[in-house]
Amino acid sequence: MLSYQNFILRRNLSLTSFNGLRTLFGQMAQRVGEPNLLLTEDVLSTLTVRPPQIEEKFTLLVSEQFSGLMVATQRLEEVSWEDPEDKLYQVGLTFAPEAIAAFLTQLSTFLKDHPLAEQTFQQASQILRPNDANLQSDFxxxxxxIITEESKKNSSPDPIYPFVSVCQPVHEALKQQVEQERLLNQVTTQIRDSLELPEILETAVEQVRNFLQADRLLIYQFQQPLSSVKHLEIAENDILNFYEMAAKQELHPEESNLTIPENDNQLEQDFEQEVSDRKIWGRVTYEARASDEIPSVLGFSEEERCFLFVPNCREKYRKGFTLAVKDIETAYTFHPCILNLMRQNQVRAKLVVPILIQEQLWGLLIAHQCFEPRQWQDNEKKFLSHIAEHLAIAIYQAQLYAEVQQQKHTLEKRVIDRTQELHDAMLLAQSANRAKTEFLATMSHELRTPLTCVIGLSATLLRWSFGQLSQKQRDYLQSIHDNGEHLLELINDILELSQLEAGKTVLNISEFSLSQLAHQEMTNLKQKASQRGVELAVAIRLDSQQDRFLADDRRVRQILYNLLSNGIKFTPQGGRVILRVWREGNRAVLQVEDTGIGIPEHQKHLLFQKFQQLDSSYHRQYEGTGLGLALTKQLVELHGGRIEVNSTVGVGSIFTVWLPKQQYLATEKLSHELSSSYTKEETLINLKFPAGRIVVIENHEETATLICEILTAAGFQVVWLLEASTAMKQIEILQPVIVILDLQLSGNNGKEIVEQIRSLPGMQDVKILALTNKVSSDNLVLGANNYLLKPILPQSLLHKIQLLMANNIDE
Structure with a gap:
């Protein structure tokens, strides 16, 4: 700071006199002509922090003919209210070359990042000399x-304000403050009530311009957030390095009206290309003008790259810097590129505040005075800063909303994609399920057909063998027969489960005795339980009316068999399995309780899954495919019932099944009555049939042989025909009572064959038994009276023949 002792004039001046003295310096600059250097404190306005060593205001003129320096400090204690005209300044004036040179040295220190300023100050110091006497006299x-006019003003009595109260300035200040608060509240309300960012910004820009009485107000938006200023700092450092290198080589930018030698152009070109690759541009996106006479800058972009030559230009805004320029002509003396840019866009004074979002520079809010300088007041700076803060909230709110919408769109797209994937997966699963069903149907024919011979012929040998068999031979035959039946059970379970899952299973409803069914299953499993040392018990709580029940007795037997077998399998030696049967209204309740190993709570969800046993440690001890309980649950649900389990590890398990009563069918009642006339223990030789001729149409030799052996032993006359196409004439001649027809005869349609047989003379009432690999109501639709599943069991074959022969009743 320069001491006022070095100044020839020291006195207090009003704002009017101070401005008059400034105008006088400007007039002297015009008189001396070019070259001259005329500076004010505006040259420091672009600095982030104002140097405390420099007085608040100054005016400096340096030329070869006349030089002078005026510095002024505002005296706040003299101000009674916020009226600019009442400001007093302590003014110092000097013409001494030494004092002016010292001030230039101070300015050079503060503007050290501006090589052009440093050079200009050095040149100005070199031309300092005593002033021309005539010019000094005129000044x-x-x-x-000016001083005389100031003295007259100070010696005059207190001014009288006509028709205006002395409180008028205070009233105007309060009015302005209220208007600011109203406008801020209006902008805040609009931001809260609307998510339409363009509408918010357009309205705010127009209202703020009108309040500030600025010629133009605009929003300058950067094209991308400056999340990092590292590259920008690198670019600015490169610029400074370039100027330092140029200064060492006595080179100066074009703006100094000096030319760069041709052999050094490549240095500048290389630098400019490097800076160009790193630059971050923006543009004016919103604008409000006081009139159409003011040129529009909407859409303007920094094509000149002028601001890259301003040290820390964007970084200082990112830190919240507010730029107030009273007059661009003095503020940008050392920034010719920016000065020309301002002139081109009709800017004389400007106020710039940053718009910061999450501590990142989004853009700038800029007020322009286009035709004359303007001293921006502190309350105007604060007001514009507050507006920028509220606009930042609106922009951030809009960004969040846009992100939410984008996330919503992304999620919707993902849902659509995922739905399509699930749909495709469902189609693949359905295709795989169909392929599985078709495979199992094919394999059933291929697997069950050989079993027909294994089971059927072994049973035939055991019961109708000619000649004496040794006990060892009978044991071997019995082993073959039993293992064949066991294998058939496994295949049937798989096929049954597949048919159930495919929804192709049809219940064969009949009336039966619950108690008799329960006792039969207990009898069937008695030997198995005895071998494992497990006690079987049954408790039936049914009266005579409750005992009769309508359901698919074969599948109810299968349910009981699976539950009892499961209990026997997992009950250790010395344990007990109890079967309880009772009725609850129209529902039959079947309950199997065992004292087995129990089921852990965390493994109960695996109980009714296919191919699952509860613990791998059981696999070697307990045989089984893991299909029993899964099939049981499917059969229970097929009847419309439910199954529950309660179990305690080490104590045992209780399986309870509720089966609702099914619809009654008369033909199924008759089927049950006929089938109950014998049991599994009865030998087939004891069954008596009336004489009759049976024709078998089957192209599989082993199956046909088995059927012929069984029916011949039962007293029938059997004729075996290979081809259906050549059998019609023979059937017409033989006039059989029953025709056994394989529906899977290659190259033939089962329905057409049935119709051909019935069309033969005298064959309208012939009974037709269809041989098939699967249970379906379609088998009866084909025109057959009944059907028989493969592989053929002797008991099943004779049972079906008995039904067809008895009283000529079609089933």
Whole structure:
């Protein structure tokens, strides 16, 4: 700071006199002509922090003919209210070359990042000399006029405000403050009530411009957030390095009206290309103008790259810097590129505040005065900063909303994609399920057909063998027969489960005795339980009316068999399995309780899954495919019932099944009555049939042989025909009572064959038994009276023949 002792004039001046003295300096600059250096404190306005060593205001003129320096400090204690005209300044004035040179040295220190300024100050210091006497005299006379006018003003009585209260300035200040608060509240309300960012910004820009009485107000938006200023700092450092290199080589930018030698152009070109690759541009996106006479800058972009030559230009805004420029002509003396840019866009004064979002520079809010300088007041700076803060909230709110919408769109797309994937997966699963069903149907024919011979012929040998068999031979035959039946059970379970899952299973409803069914299953499993040392018990709580029940007795037997077998399998030696049967209204309740190993709570969800046993440690001890309980649950649900389990590890398990009563069918009642006339223990030789001729149409030799052996032993006359196409004439001649027809005869349609047989003379009432691999109501639709599943069991075959022969009743 320069001491006022070095100044020839030290006195207090009003704002009017101070401005008059400034105008006098400007007039002297015009008189001396070019070259000259005329500076004010505006040259420091672009600095982030104002140097405390420099007085608040100054005016400096340096030329070869006349040089002078005026510095002024505002005296706040003299101000009674916020009226600019009442400001007093302590003014110092000097013409001494030494004092002016010292001030230039101070300015050079503060503007050290501006090589052009440093060079200009050095040149100005070199031309400092005593002033021209005539010019000094004229300046002094004008100065005396200003001081004299100031003295008259100070000696006059207190001014009288006509028709205006002395509180008028205070009233105007309060009115302005209220208007600011109203406008801020209006902008805040609009931001809260709307998510339409363009509408918010357009309205705010127009209202703020009108309040500030600015010629133009605009929003400058950067094209991308400056999340990092590292590259920008690198670019700025490169610029400074370039100027330092240029200064060492006595080179100067074009703006100094000096030319760069041709052999050094490549240095500048290389630098400019490097900076160009790193630059971050923006543009004016919103604008409000006081009139159409003011040129529009909407859409303007920094094509000149002028601001890259301003040290820390964007970084200082990111830190919240507010730029107030009273006059661009003095503020940008050392920034010719920016000065020309401002002139081109009709800017004389400007106020710039940053718009910061999450501590990142989004853009700038800029007020322009286009035709004359303007001293921006502190309350105007604060007001514009508050507006920028509220606009930042609106922009951030809009960004969040856009992100939410984008996330919503992304999620919707993902849902659509996922739905399509699930749909495709469902189609693949359905295709795989169909392929599985078709495979199992094919394999059933291929697997069950050989079993027909294994089971059927072994049973035939055991019961109708000619000649004496040794006990060992009978044991071997019995082993073959039993293992064949066991294998058939496994295949049937798989096929049954597959048919159930495919929804192709049809219940064969009949009336039966619950107690008799329960006792039969207990009898069937008695030997198995005895071998494992497990006690079987049954408790039936049914009266005579409750005992009769309508359901698919074969599948109810299968349910009981699976539950009892499961209990026997997992009950250790010395344990007990109890079967309980009772009725609850129209529902039959079947309950199997065992004292087995129990089921852990965390493994109960695996109980009714296919191919699952509860613990791998059981696999070697307990045989089984893991299909029993899965099939049981499917059969229970096929009847419309439910199954529950309660179990305690080490104590045992209780399986309870509720089966609702099914619809009654008369033909199924008759089927049950006929089938109950014998049991599994009865030998087939004891069954008596009336004489009759049976024709078998089957192209599989082993199956046909088995059927012929069984029926011949039962007293029938059997004729075996290979081809259906050549059998019609023979059937017409033989006039059989029953025709056994394989529906899977290659190259033939089962329905057509049935119709051909019935169309033969005298064959309208012939009974037709269809041989098939699967249970379906379609088998009866084909025109057959009944059907028989493969592989053929002797008991099943004779049972079906008995049904067809008895009283000529079609089933």
């Amino acid at each position: 002094t006379l004008s100065l005396l006029d």
